[in-house]
Amino acid sequence: MDSKSLNRNLNKANKAKKDEFYTQLTDIEKELRHYKKQFKGKVVYCNCDDPYESNFFKYFASNFNALGLKKLITTSYSGSPITGKQLSLLEMEGLKPEGKQPFKIEITKVPDENTDGAINLTDVEWLLKRDGNVSAPLKANGDFRSKECIELLKESDIVVTNPPFSLFRDYVAQLIEYNKKFLILGDQNAITYKEIFKLIKDNKLWFGYDNGGIKWFQVPKDYDIPTESRKKIVDGVKYLSMGRINWFTNLDTTKRYHELTLYKKFIPEEFPKYDNYNVVNVDRVSDIPMDYYGVMGVPITFVDKYNPEQFEILGIANSARWIDFKCLTIIKGKRIYNRVLIKQKYENRTK
Numbered sequence: 001m002d003s004k005s006l007n008r009n010l011n012k013a014n015k016a017k018k019d020e021f022y023t024q025l026t027d028i029e030k031e032l033r034h035y036k037k038q039f040k041g042k043v044v045y046c047n048c049d050d051p052y053e054s055n056f057f058k059y060f061a062s063n064f065n066a067l068g069l070k071k072l073i074t075t076s077y078s079g080s081p082i083t084g085k086q087l088s089l090l091e092m093e094g095l096k097p098e099g100k101q102p103f104k105i106e107i108t109k110v111p112d113e114n115t116d117g118a119i120n121l122t123d124v125e126w127l128l129k130r131d132g133n134v135s136a137p138l139k140a141n142g143d144f145r146s147k148e149c150i151e152l153l154k155e156s157d158i159v160v161t162n163p164p165f166s167l168f169r170d171y172v173a174q175l176i177e178y179n180k181k182f183l184i185l186g187d188q189n190a191i192t193y194k195e196i197f198k199l200i201k202d203n204k205l206w207f208g209y210d211n212g213g214i215k216w217f218q219v220p221k222d223y224d225i226p227t228e229s230r231k232k233i234v235d236g237v238k239y240l241s242m243g244r245i246n247w248f249t250n251l252d253t254t255k256r257y258h259e260l261t262l263y264k265k266f267i268p269e270e271f272p273k274y275d276n277y278n279v280v281n282v283d284r285v286s287d288i289p290m291d292y293y294g295v296m297g298v299p300i301t302f303v304d305k306y307n308p309e310q311f312e313i314l315g316i317a318n319s320a321r322w323i324d325f326k327c328l329t330i331i332k333g334k335r336i337y338n339r340v341l342i343k344q345k346y347e348n349r350t351k
Contacts, residue, residue, distance in 0.1 A: 022218035023162045023185060025055040031210045031247050032059065035183065038158075038251055040068035045156035047144045048163045048171075050076040051105045056161055061127060064110040072107040073152050077142040102142030104152065108132040144171065153178055158251070160184065169195050172248070176204070181251055183208060188244040191300045192316060192338050196248075200303060201313045206256050207304045208247025215241050246304070260305050262290035271296075277327040279317075279341060297329060297339030314341040 046056045051074040060072045078101065109132040128135050140146040144153075144163070153159070153174070162185040163171040173195060175182045188211075190196045199205035219240045225231035230241045266289035271280040279295045282288050285302050295314060306313065315325030319335035329336040 022053065023055055024218070025058060027210070028055055028059045031183070031208055032063075032160075034209050034253065035251055036067060038181075041070050042157040043071040043073065043155060044069055045152060045159050046072075046074040046161045047149055047153065047159060048077065048161040049074045051103060052076070057105070060160070061107060061110065064107060070108070070157075071155075073104065073156060075104045075138060075142050075144075075149055075152065076102045077144075078102040102138045102140075104136055104138055104142075106134045144174065150174075150178075153180065157181060158183070169193055172196060172199070172205070183247060183249040183251055185245055186248050188246050188300070190248070191303055191340075192318070197316050200306075201315070203308050205248060205250055206253070206306065208249045208251075209253060209255055211246040211304050215245075217242060217245075257307060257309065259307055259310050260285075260288070262288055264289050266290075266292040272331050274317075274327055275330045275332065279327050281329070281331060281336065281339070293344050295341055295343050297327070297336075297341055300338050300340055302340050302342065310345060311342045312345055314343065316340050 044060055046054060046060070049056050051057045054074060057072075057074045060067070060069065064072060105128070107127060109130050110127065111130060127133050138146075139148055143149065157180070159175060159180050159182040165187050168186050168190050171184070175184075176199065191200065196205065217240050219225075219238055221238050223238065223240065225238075225240055232239045232241075264287050271282060271289065271292070273280050274297065279297050280292065282296050282298045285298060285305055288296065288298060297317065300316075315327070316338060317325050317327040317329050318338045319329045325341050327341065329339045
């Protein structure tokens with residue numbers, strides 16, 4: 001599946017609200033290992049996660065003691081095509097296998113029989129039999145915007161999940177409104193949403209660590225994947241290969257303070273300007289010139305390398321319209337994809 005076909009498929013999913021992409025446990029483990037100290041004593045909320053199927057639930061339940069969590073909350077959505085159909089991790093009274101009833105699970109205690117701070121995934125099914133752990137059906141449909149889910153959000157410290165791509169703007173806006181820390185997955189192109197880009201520009205949102213390596217997501221069996229190389233079925237479970245999914249977070253990372261090494265010198269002929277504005281175009285992040293201090297248009301992948309102490313983000317532009325900067329990414333009449341507009345910070349000139 002080429003990028004255009006993948007875009008069409010994602011757009012169809014967005015319109016149909018079937019963007020149910022379930023994250024693999026290995027991808028969660030690779031990213032979460034960087035933040036362990038930030039989770040100690042915290043209430044974690046996974047509010048887009050069927051607790052019967054979610055690998056986010058599996059991860060936090062299994063590592064509850066190792067992370068030193070205060071509480072784990074998960075809620076499911078009744079519209080999920082998987083809810084009630086998957087292999088059940090937990091047996092809940094009143095839940096029919098074919099049912100669509102959304103549930104919440106609250107975990108406050110995980111007995112550590114091995115004294116190693118973690119439990120095996122096979123032990124999860126006895127969690128609800130322990131004092132302090134609660135399961136209950138939700139009154140509404142489990143939508144993260146519902147009143148009861150917002151009340152759970154207020155109680156939480158950190159939200160970690162894979163929210164619906166079609167509702168990414170609304171989802172992030174809610175997290176910001178309630179001043180929550182978060183670590184979530186989203187389409188790389190969400191950078192170009194004006195609401196999301198403003199947060200990046202204002203240093204209120206940035207990328208996590210393991211971006212580019214997140215490739216395979218579980219999808220419903222009836223999800224259409226026309227290209228064979230983009231799909232695989234393992235033990236009856238269908239997976240979609242996606243190449244542009246990133247971790248978005250406002251948790252502190254050491255990565256965002258790494259200085260991007262610049263080696264290339266500015267040669268005007270190699271960096272053409274846009275037709276309507278005094279901005280030079282840079283086609284690759286690795287080609288950002290070390291000795292140019294004017295405004296540059298760089299690929300959106302720059303955000304993954306962005307160090308706020310080294311660069312200043314001014315805006316974003318594309319070839320069709322001004323987004324928040326009066327610049328169109330057109331060179332000699334040729335349209336170029338979205339560019340983040342940046343410049344080196346003044347103090348770098350003296351280095």
